[in-house]
Amino acid sequence: MHYAELLKARDELTGPGGAFEIAEADVLGNRIRTFKNAPASVRDVWLSTLQFAERPYLVYQDERLTYAQAHEQVNAVAAWLAAQGVKPGDRVAVAMRNYPEWMLIYWACVSTGIAVVGMNAWWTPEEMAYALSDSAPKYLFLDAERLDRVKERPDMVDGIKLVGVRLKGDAGDVTPWADVIAHGGDMPDVAIDPDSDACIFYTSGTTGHPKGAQLTHRGCVSNLFNMLYAGASSALAVERATGVAPPATPPIPVTLITTPLFHVTANNCGAYATTAAGGTMVLMYRWDAGEALRIIAQEKVSSMSGVPVMARELINHPDFAMTDTSSLVSLAGGGAQVPPDLVQKIEAQVSTAxxxxxxxxTETCGIITSVAGDFFVDKPDSAGPAMPSFEAKCVDDDGNTVAPGQVGELWVKGSSVIKGYINRPDATAASITDGWLHTGDIARIDEDGFIFIVDRKKDMVLRGGENVYCAEVESAIYRNAAVAECCVFGVPDERLGEEVGVAVVLKSGTTLSADELRAHCATIMAKHKVPRYIWFLDEPLPRNASGKFLKRDLRDRLNPEALSA
Structure with missing residues (x-):
């Protein structure tokens, strides 16, 4: 394999005069790696796309927007917000499906120094209310489904003004999207601090509430450069090793966005990379493998990225063999580890990709590692090498660096690490030490610098790319008066990687069914967190000497096949 060439390519691209030259800078009290040639802010990234005016940018069903049309609407949103008194440093929340408006609002805000609060579209009214109280946005842009949830808890938007997108009929005091666009106007001219917040994305909480991660302009731009570097270094290494050069003019990307834009996978990775290249983003109402195949053929999609199950469902779909997928050059998986067998199936079954x-x-504004093509096929259980803006090390429980090749918790430091969590200095201090982010993943780093994730230190279930913290689910379950004790853990699942399982002991004299417990949970948290597998036990849950539940013992002992889940 071409590992020596990859190392040389890295040195060449990141060294003095290289396109991805790395420099060190003092940022927020820490000495970190950063890209010397990176734009100062996300505003600069968006404004650079004016050169693509006539190209198609956003496609949704039968709707199409060119870059020129998108810039016109982005300018109108930015000018309208400025006219309403929304200033740099303020926050604007977005709660909707992956509609084109999501991206237009996003670019309008980040281009004027306003931080976007990405609201998880699956949240219950209670979860929405917490995030709105925590982030205190001036405005909330929302669609019809999210407006219905606001109506269930109108107190959640006290002091917050609403703008409705794709609403049906009269919505009372909600400003229609059409009125915002009709405002027109030019993009306000503002200066943006690279270390100011570009967006607030929420991560599942370990203690019952999600945490608002502060993604900075520097971090988001660095993630874009990391992604560009990943493609450039791999291509250069393969060219040096094989003599086969990539096309002199790279094809214009057409990307099928399959995961929610309130996550870094779709937004910071899919949207940023496609937009910066003047490519087309194709949005889906919801994931459906058959519909994805139809879109790939119709729009000549060149890349699709989602959680691994999406790629598996695509190539296993009965329409796959009869669909023209020849435009595909990349089939990616993120948000969860790609099973090695799926790597081989993509390589074998998708002739062009x-x-x-x-x-x-979320805490690194996107990717820490990247791997593709020959390198991924050769090391299918690897996550790839760390990107150049990161230092990476594996440490023991005391924070000491372990020997090369040994297993430890992965810590990373660099320009893409978040500033912290809003209103949570305790959580920030627990997660970041002298600029080093504790990933919570157990890993080893091999002789080629490739990182292998071998286990998880966090008490978390990874369900279809969504992090579900066990403590958060347990906190919700304990709010049911019949529950004496409970223990939440991951149950292996072929499609989603893991499903949420829980062992429950009821208080004496009480009754509770699995469906009743699920219904209770569904009023408190998003449906993907609601346990699929529920065991009611007659004896106390097993504990160790320090009183902690023995999750591994429960996971090994309880049989999901015995439940009608």
Whole structure:
């Protein structure tokens, strides 16, 4: 394999005069790696796309917007917000499906120094109310489904003004999207601090509430450069090793966005990379493998990225063999580890596309590692090497670096690490030490610098790319008066990777069915967090000497096949 060439390519691209030259800078009290040639803010990234005016940018069903049309609407949103008194440093929340308006609002806000609060579209009214109280946005842009949830808890928007997108009929005091666009106007001219917040994305909480991660302009731009570097370094290494050069003019990307834009996978990775290249983003109402195949053929999609189950469902779909997928050059998986067998299936069954993956977190504004093509096929259980803006190390429980090749918790430091969590200095201090982010994943780093994730330190279920913290689910279950004790853990699942399972002991003299417990949970948290597998036990849950539940013992002992889940 071409690992020596990859190392040389990295040194060449990131060294003095290289396109991805790395420099060190003092940022927020820490000395970190950063890209010397990166734009100062996300505003600069968006404004650079004016050159693509006539190209198609956003496609949704039968709707199409060119870059020129998108810029016109982005300018109108930015000018309207400024006219309403929304200033740089303020926050604007977005709660909707992956409609084109999501991206237009996003670019309008980040281009004027306003931080976007990405609201999880699956949240219950209670979860929405918490995030709105926590982030205190001036405005909330929302669609009809989210407006219905607001109507269930109108107190959640006290002091917050609403703008409705794709609403049906009269919505009372909600400003229609059409009125915002009709305002027109030019993009306000503002200066943006690279270390100011570009957006607030929420991660599942370990203690019952999600945490609002502060993604900075520097971090978001660095993630874009990491992604561009990943493609450039791999291509250069393969060219040096094989003599086969990539096309002199890269094809214009057409990307099928399959995951929610309130996550870094779709937004910071899919949207940023496609937009910066002047490509087309194709949005779906919801994931459906058959519909995705139809879109790939119709729009000549060149890349699709989602959680691994999506790629598996695509190539296993009965229409796959009869669909023209020849436009595909990349079939990627993220948000969860891609099973090695799926890497081989993509390589074998999709004649034009190569498998790829990136490992990352909300807390790193996107990817930490990336691997594709020959390197991924050769090391299918690897997440790839760390990107150049990161230092990476594996540490023991005391924070000491372990020997090369040894297993430890992965810590990373660099320009893409978040500033912290809003209103949560305790959580920030627990997660970031002297600029080093504790990923919560157990890993090893091999002799080629490739990172292998081998286990999870966090008490978390990874369900279809969504992090579900066990403590958060347990907190919701304990709010049912019949529950004496409970223990939440992951149950292996072929389609989603893991499903949420829970062992429950009821208080004496009480009754509770699995469906009643699920209904209770569904009023408190999003449906993907609601346990699929529920065991009611007659004896106390097993504990260790320090009183902690023995999750592994429960997971090994309880049989999901015995439940009618």
């Amino acid at each position: 190569r498998p790829s993956t990136g490992y990352g977190m």
